[in-house]
Amino acid sequence: MSEKTVALVTGANRGIGLEVCRQLAQRGITVLLGSRDLRKGEQAASTLARAGGEIYARQLDVADEDSIRALAQWAEAELGHIDILVNNAAIFYDTWQHASHADLAIVQAAFDTNTLGAWRMCRSFLPLLRRSGGARIVNVSSGAGALGDLSGATPAYAISKVALNALTIMLAAELRGSGILVNAVCPGWVATEMGGAGGRPVSEGAAGVVWAATLPSGGPSGGFFRDGRPIAW
Ligand code: NAP
Secondary structure, eight states: OOOSOEEEESSOSSHHHHHHHHHHHHTTOEEEEEESSHHHHHHHHHHTGGGSSOEEEEEOOTTOHHHHHHHHHHHHHHTSOOSEEEEOOOOOOOTTOBGGGOOHHHHHHHIIIIIHHHHHHHHHHHHHHHTSSSOEEEEEOOGGGOGGGOOSBSHHHHHHHHHHHHHHHHHHHHHTTTTOEEEEEOOOSBOSTTTOTTSBOHHHHHHHHHHHHTOOTTOOOSOEEETTEEOOO
């Protein structure tokens, strides 16, 4: 079994996921950069070559059970454990619709990637995470999924993040005492393809994710954070 600290980041070929990989690698952590298009992942990994640490692109589509299973089997054979799982991949910030007339196919697709994608990842990788000295699961969520702030806007995205937050609470409760800390993190409004222009720098949004991914033992679990500070569900 590898002695290295190993992190797996989903949807990491661009945006916040890519920057999370860079910041984790800078800390000497071995990073598996998950990308549903392996070629894009390899290109992205090559841009991080100077970050230090080791970064390996791996094919990973969180909406595809076979893709997840293949990576889990590879990690089991080659590494024997995973220490950090960052469920970052997401789609459909659906600013063009409201709840009253939402296209439910879009809602279903958002739920499949944003919620069930993270859930599939946790199910498949928990055996490997349990073999870590103290694993961390970070579900990259959004203030758009905070119950107190809900409006009819971005319905597919918002409800997928509400459910992701619920999954976070459930897993954290179930895994309490296991040494595995599970938290949801909102990166804030970040200037990426999803966030668009005007948001904060990607490095700032990613830093809050990396904070939760590298919590010391005894750190919080079952919380919702932005920039390392609790926020309301
Ligand atoms: P982004 O630039 O749109 O990047 C999303 C990433 O997810 C891409 O790498 C994309 O891959 C990948 N992805 C989508 N579906 C996937 C699938 N089925 N399997 C694997 N990867 C998949 O988004 P971002 O702004 O970096 O967002 C990252 C996270 O932060 C998301 O969870 C998002 O909800 C959250 N967030 C972002 C903001 C913001 O302002 N940007 C605010 C709050 C929360 P492709 O390149 O193949 O499409």
